[in-house]
Amino acid sequence: MRIVIDQNLCCGSAKCIKVCPENAISLVDGKAVLDEAKCDLDGLCIPACPKSAIEYEDDYAGVGCGF
Numbered sequence: 784m785r786i787v788i789d790q791n792l793c794c795g796s797a798k799c800i801k802v803c804p805e806n807a808i809s810l811v812d813g814k815a816v817l818d819e820a821k822c823d824l825d826g827l828c829i830p831a832c833p834k835s836a837i838e839y840e841d842d843y844a845g846v847g848c849g850f
């Protein structure tokens with residue numbers, strides 16, 4: 784499991800940055816970028832995003848099952 788930020792949806796509001804206790808998110812060229820080494824997967828950033836650009840992703844989704 785990991786957190787992913789959809790760069791196409793991100794509007795650069797930085798609201799996720801303000802709520803992240805791990806300082807795992809930074810703005811690069813106006814888009815939120817996640818440092819996965821710092822992220823503890825608490826998910827506080829997910830409801831903070833006004834564009835719903837952040838979500839959990841299963842690392843193993845679809846791998847090996849043919850779908």
Ligand code: SF4
Pocket residue numbers: 786802803804805806807808817821822823824825826827828829
């Ligand atoms: S899940 Fe938590 S630690 Fe990870 S980026 Fe979001 S707010 Fe930060």
